[in-house]
Amino acid sequence: MSAGYDYGNARVAGLRSRLLDAACLRRLGQASGPGDFRALLGQEPDWRSLESSPGEAGRDARSAAEELVERWRSTRQRSLLRFYEPPIRRLVEALVMPLDEERVIAILRRRRAGTRDAEGAILAPGALLDRAALERLARLPSDATLLRALGETGLLAPEAAAALAALAGEASSAGEPEARTAALEAGLREAVERARARRAGGRGPDAAFVRALLAREAADRAAVAAELAASGPTPATLLDRALLLARWSELEHRAHRDPLGIGPVAAYVAAVELTVVRLRAILARVAGAWRDADAAPYLAASPGR
Numbered sequence: 001m002s003a004g005y006d007y008g009n010a011r012v013a014g015l016r017s018r019l020l021d022a023a024c025l026r027r028l029g030q031a032s033g034p035g036d037f038r039a040l041l042g043q044e045p046d047w048r049s050l051e052s053s054p055g056e057a058g059r060d061a062r063s064a065a066e067e068l069v070e071r072w073r074s075t076r077q078r079s080l081l082r083f084y085e086p087p088i089r090r091l092v093e094a095l096v097m098p099l100d101e102e103r104v105i106a107i108l109r110r111r112r113a114g115t116r117d118a119e120g121a122i123l124a125p126g127a128l129l130d131r132a133a134l135e136r137l138a139r140l141p142s143d144a145t146l147l148r149a150l151g152e153t154g155l156l157a158p159e160a161a162a163a164l165a166a167l168a169g170e171a172s173s174a175g176e177p178e179a180r181t182a183a184l185e186a187g188l189r190e191a192v193e194r195a196r197a198r199r200a201g202g203r204g205p206d207a208a209f210v211r212a213l214l215a216r217e218a219a220d221r222a223a224v225a226a227e228l229a230a231s232g233p234t235p236a237t238l239l240d241r242a243l244l245l246a247r248w249s250e251l252e253h254r255a256h257r258d259p260l261g262i263g264p265v266a267a268y269v270a271a272v273e274l275t276v277v278r279l280r281a282i283l284a285r286v287a288g289a290w291r292d293a294d295a296a297p298y299l300a301a302s303p304g305r
Helices: 006-016 022-029 034-042 061-083 088-112 131-138 143-153 158-171 177-199 205-231 233-256 263-286 292-299
Strands: none
Touching: 006 061, 006 263, 022 034, 022 263, 022 292, 034 061, 034 263, 061 088, 061 263, 088 131, 088 143, 088 177, 088 205, 088 263, 131 143, 143 158, 158 177, 177 205, 205 233, 205 263, 233 263, 233 292, 263 292
């Protein structure tokens, strides 16, 4: 047993008890539209405390609902960092850092699309990077300066951020735009994965568990990439969905074992991600963008409670 998990894991157990259950998901699936979906969601105990964001009033009903879901995702994953002290906190960071990677990529894409307001890509904060940090990054004059600044945030080591900045400089001067974009995003993902691996580099069963999880994620990504090369985007998307749902569903069961270890934290992160996927599928259906058959695979896995 590892010392230091008692308080944090008790808090995580409390958060798990507030996850949406199957009955709630069915009620949301009967919503008359995105506005009704958002109103129903806002009545749930774990969602009532989420305040409206400044930009939400100007969004259409579906976009406002999507933003609410994303803010809940950020709030719940960010909160985990407060419950643990180092060295456990470093393992928790390794579990939630993909959220920060997503936020930085969203800013980069908005900048490259020619949208002047890169801050508009920030629907919600990351895990390590709060909204203020993301807004500062979005205001920097170039991709290279933005990526270099990641070394000052604690997300990446300064040398890793400097290497990314150099890659951005090279990408801006050669190659097709799509290829440059793909290379830069791939470099960022690799840098984040190396940073996650360093955080999980310690001794003991908890660090080993996180390293095994990172290896599983890497193997799944490699399988999807191979499927994309061999069969095209549609089969690759189906495989990606199947692997994600299988991994998250398996991790959910860790909540009931190893109460004084990292397992319940990983299980809760997986439960949050699985909840978000289900909510997005339900929202797409009630908004008329998906049929029942489109949403069904995302709702088939067992609920988190």
